[in-house]
Amino acid sequence: MTISADHKEQGLADARPDEMDENEQASEVRRKFGISVEDYMLPARHQIQMVDPSGALNPQGEQGAEPGHEYPIPGDTELMAAYEQLVVGRRVNDQNSALVRQGRMAVYPSSHGQEACQVAAALCLREGDWLFPTYRDAVAVMSRGVDPVEAMTIFRGDWHGGYDPAKHKVGIQCTPLTTQLLHAVGVAHAAKLRGEDTVVLAMCGDGATSEGDFHEALNFAAVFHLPVIFFVQNNKYAISVPLSHQSVAPSLAHKAVGYGMAGERVDGNDLVALLAVLDRAVKLAREGSGPLLVEAHTYRMQAHTNADDATRYREDSEVAAWMAKDPITRMTAYLGGRGLLDDEGSARIAAKAEGVATQLREGLGEEVPVDPQNLFRYVFSKPTPQLKEQSALLADELAREASSQKEAGK
């Protein structure tokens, strides 16, 4: 592991090479996008939406694009691969909720209704890029290739994390709101120091944007000019609290300009638009444009978790209105209309989704024995003398318990 250049000769007065002054940045933006730096950083006046809720493609001029905010439609292969994940994601959400109802999983914060965001967040990245998800982003984690059962370990209750973050380049689903955004910044910073072109996508919710670490992460990413995409799923609620109680900014994407980064709004139930916006964000970040903030407008169709009662704070009619904007029916209609999806394709994808559901049912139905000694195994690289004592105490307790059970059985 080395940091590329030898910096010992560098004098104190030299500016960081990436440290552009305002005018430099402005002229760079003007050269590249033909607009002012403010117009580049401020989101386009309307959210980017390519496919309307009925599944019809919006006319070219009505997709929300503006000069410097242009989004070509993703290719058919990408759309079809994403659609497949979308269907699988919905099946995963509903299967997991069922497993909670059956008592086979402790809790599940479902992303039902937000699957387009989940899939796009994972698919816009390439191998070597990192994803930092929250508790609600299990579908994104699986879409990045993490084994579904490993991903669900955290909610089954046998350990606080089920997969190897380093192997998958996916952080453990994070619960303390927005703390993971700073980890994303650090991963990107380390990669940049080594001269790697890694892009990091970090996810959070609308309510989480009020947290201090949200601010610190965006500011650090901007100041150090790091390739991080902050992807906010604005699903309108933080448990029971609506967005209007979190922020009175014109939009969450508008917060970007305050940090000196570009922000954009996108229809979070339009998979086509999401892929277009995130693909471009990843491309810009990889090219060295610094961080970006993308706000996706979506809706949490179900309660916060199974333990929550959403009827206490919102009307059924509001939920019903969002039903009509479902990301899957919209995408199915769009792809069907374009002749990309026929009955055979639909059946194949449904079968795949069913396969994953079966995997989850079987994997989470299994009684996995837990090893109590794991309590002590991973606190430090090497257990301290105190942990060794405590592990011996527990082992002794269990041994005595086992032998008295044996006695009783005789």
Add this chain to the structure above:
Amino acid sequence: MSPAVSTSSEATETAATGDVSSATASAAASAAAVAEASGPQTITMAKALNTAMADAMEADSSVLVFGEDVGRLGGVFRITDGLMATFGEQRCFDTPLAESGIVGMAVGMAMNGMRPVIEMQFDAFAYPAFEQIVSHVAKMHNRTRGTVKLPMVIRVPYAGGIGGVEHHCDSSESYYAHTAGLKVYTPATVADGYRMLREAIDSDDPVMFMEPKKLYWSKDQVDLDALRAEHAAHVSAGSSSEGRAAVARQGTDATLIAYGPSVPTALAAAAAAAEEGRSLEVIDVRSIVPFDDETVSASVRKTGRAVVIAEAHGFASVSSEIVARVQERCFHYLAAPIRRVTGFDVPYPAPKLEHYYLPSVDRILDAVDDLQWEN
């Protein structure tokens, strides 16, 4: 290594921060710039810590130093003096003013192959980072079943005795020691400043490195080359003094158990007691986590009496933990209940009142007198 720097302009900058007495800070800075001659030389703990970082950075390009004012200024205490000039702005740099950001970014960097050594400007200004420290730094290794290691060091100038204003003198070690998954070190000698910081940087587990700020300007004769050789030998043998307490002074009648800023006070008390014919052993805990029960218990079993000394408030603290552990292990060897001399359970006092608060030689000797000496 770190080049000599002019200290005059920096003293002015420190004064402008209003954080510490600029006179003492610049004294440390000039001491940090003394000659590099090998063999024993008199240096400050500031210089020892600075040299430890410089040597670690020289040895491993994944070691990075960042924080507030650590770059060009060299830190408000000058502990990172010269590191940016020597290793460049990519390896030693200033961050925006955001402690959670500093720690959280360090977590991500450590996840991705780096060994960050970060500075919290003062004890009480590390509190914004508490969530990152407790929820991630301490737990990442456990959460990921050891697949993600966080080899990072969080340096915290801590404790009082410098006439500092509010928020600059907290003894915050108990918060960290209470958190499973953090190692907590605190050096009390110049040589340990070098030794223990190298060990902390070498550690694959995160270390809260608590630097007693009143000892930054303490001086001692040390041979840096000998310390370097010792470190190299430990690395190649896979051994070290990590996690071990030290017997700072041998004695037979009672044991004073102290750490960090309280060690010199305990040693002074032991010297005074010797004049009165009482032989006190002094244990320097060095590593609060992991705790060296073996060394501490052996001493108390030998002497049969103990006083625990710490600047932090006594209630629910490292000092109470030490008393509990010694009592559990040495009850039948004790001639008297274990006494404590700690800070009172009050917010750290203003400069004119701090001498009432801090453990003093007299207060320690009074506690020793109370240890039920027959005849």
